[in-house]
Amino acid sequence: MIGERMKIAIIGTGYVGLCTGTGFASKGHDVVCVDIDEVKVNKVNSGIPPIYETDLEDMLKDVISKNRLRATTNINSAIKECEVVFICVGTPSDDVGRIDLKYVRQSALDIGNALRECDYKVVVVKSTVTPETTENIVIPKIEEASGKKVGQDFGMCMTPEFLREGSALKDVLEPDRTVIGEYDQRSGDTIEPIFKELNAPILRTKIKVAELIKYANNAFLATKISYSNEIGNICKRLGVDVYDVLKGVGMDHRMSPYFFNAGAGWGGSCFPKDVAAIIEKAKELGYEPKMLQEVVDINKRQKVRMVEQLQKKMDIKNKKIAVLGLSFKANTDDIRDASSIDIIKKLLDSGAIVAAYDPQAMENMKHIFPGITYNENATETLRDADACLIVTEWEEFKNLKDENFNIMKNKLILEGRKVLDKKEIKDFDGICW
Ligand code: NAD
Numbered sequence: 082m083i084g085e086r087m088k089i090a091i092i093g094t095g096y097v098g099l100c101t102g103t104g105f106a107s108k109g110h111d112v113v114c115v116d117i118d119e120v121k122v123n124k125v126n127s128g129i130p131p132i133y134e135t136d137l138e139d140m141l142k143d144v145i146s147k148n149r150l151r152a153t154t155n156i157n158s159a160i161k162e163c164e165v166v167f168i169c170v171g172t173p174s175d176d177v178g179r180i181d182l183k184y185v186r187q188s189a190l191d192i193g194n195a196l197r198e199c200d201y202k203v204v205v206v207k208s209t210v211t212p213e214t215t216e217n218i219v220i221p222k223i224e225e226a227s228g229k230k231v232g233q234d235f236g237m238c239m240t241p242e243f244l245r246e247g248s249a250l251k252d253v254l255e256p257d258r259t260v261i262g263e264y265d266q267r268s269g270d271t272i273e274p275i276f277k278e279l280n281a282p283i284l285r286t287k288i289k290v291a292e293l294i295k296y297a298n299n300a301f302l303a304t305k306i307s308y309s310n311e312i313g314n315i316c317k318r319l320g321v322d323v324y325d326v327l328k329g330v331g332m333d334h335r336m337s338p339y340f341f342n343a344g345a346g347w348g349g350s351c352f353p354k355d356v357a358a359i360i361e362k363a364k365e366l367g368y369e370p371k372m373l374q375e376v377v378d379i380n381k382r383q384k385v386r387m388v389e390q391l392q393k394k395m396d397i398k399n400k401k402i403a404v405l406g407l408s409f410k411a412n413t414d415d416i417r418d419a420s421s422i423d424i425i426k427k428l429l430d431s432g433a434i435v436a437a438y439d440p441q442a443m444e445n446m447k448h449i450f451p452g453i454t455y456n457e458n459a460t461e462t463l464r465d466a467d468a469c470l471i472v473t474e475w476e477e478f479k480n481l482k483d484e485n486f487n488i489m490k491n492k493l494i495l496e497g498r499k500v501l502d503k504k505e506i507k508d509f510d511g512i513c514w
Pocket of ligand 1: 093115116121209242
């Protein structure tokens, strides 16, 4: 239990909002999660997470049973009751890759309207927003709608979120660090206790710096993967395993050994849109970020490289290709910008017949590819297949053995995530190994 139990409203009950809210509630805070989606709100109140995330269901049920968390569509009442409001709505890309702020603007307007009749509260932007958004858009909108003044009638912070889908709750409760961008000291002092008990270093800084830390962070991680793939594509031509090379590279003290994830490319709800958004923001500021653009281009090519490797080995027209793994990474049902989408599209464009399996993401993928076959397990997917592509690093694929693949018509296995066990499986090929 914490020293200071706070009343917290979370606006936007998606991956970040729900995991943050559930995590805070598990620490003893009173949390109300707000969303415009009534179906989501009802599910949350029944203890059913609208998304798949490790351990979320158990923790959500626990905090609801203790009356520490509830969900509502009524933002007005939620804000009036709370001391701190977190904005956790989505910030998708627009047509050219800039950040689309329509949900953030709407939240700022709703918060402003509610604040008209309220005493001092702190509003915290947790959504990923490009530098200057909080100060140039969110604060003016709240001030206009509320008739109140930042720093006087309400406080303002920006705390970027670094959670990873698949381990979101753990990341909320055990972050590497918390970054608090604050309008003034009172704003930062008000919210610091919420994060203090997480036992991670807290960096208090300016709002604009906090906004940019998030983009700089994701841009670096995406770069680390594209770099690993660049080296990996050289390794493939040399007949060596990129992971043997990167192991040696990671032993250099100037680098961390983590996240040299060579393979079938990066995707997900964050890297693609965040790297695109910081590129567009840089251009708006009069700077052409060529390195980041190349990081994106390497990734685009990497996503379909496995199909190209397959096409060098066989004509895939009218051939059954088993695709194992659809989510952009393991332990999530999220398929946003997943490599599997580009891979399946290229397979279908080349006339292949696609059979797919994923432990969590098939329902989501049916909206994008309703016409392909979805199987209940890996074995059924592999039956009579002419080739198999492994696209997501799900734990259950790590346990596949030779006998699982023996039911293929043609045992051609290509993997994009370094999951198969060489000791168990006699013959397979990797994208960069
Ligand atoms: P999401 O799409 O899963 O959830 C957003 C939620 O906001 C939805 O449930 C939507 O219905 C709700 N919403 C939209 N407008 C609203 C409004 N006016 N009032 C109340 N609710 C509203 O998004 P997410 O993945 O949780 O991401 C949220 C933010 O956090 C984004 O800026 C994202 O970039 C950032 N982020 C995401 C992750 C991640 O792994 N998903 C990690 C770090 C940061």
